[in-house]
Amino acid sequence: MSHFITFEGPEGSGKTTLIARVFKHLSKSHEVIMTREPGGIGISEMIREILLTKGNDMDERTEALL
Structure with a gap:
């Protein structure tokens, strides 16, 4: 069985910190893949x-579309 967990919130709310902690905890007993949007591959990181x-x-319209 697979699960997909998402974290939502405004900039600066601590999502990255929380994701890192949850990832570390779940990795002890499960196979875990961490992604972010946009991100993950070269062009997305840019x-x-x-x-x-x-x-x-x-x-603003361009930013919203990206």
């Missing part, structure tokens, strides 16, 4: 970096 850069002049 897009993520752009989106998280403060002061980027990206149009």
Whole structure:
């Protein structure tokens, strides 16, 4: 049986910290895969970096689509 767990919340709410702790705990007894969106592969990591850069002049519609 497989499970899919997601974490939602605003920027700075501690999602990354919580995910790391849950991953560490579950990895002790289960096979666990951790992903994030956008992210995971080269181009996605580059897009993520752009989106998280403060002061980027990206149009809001473009950001929402990414």
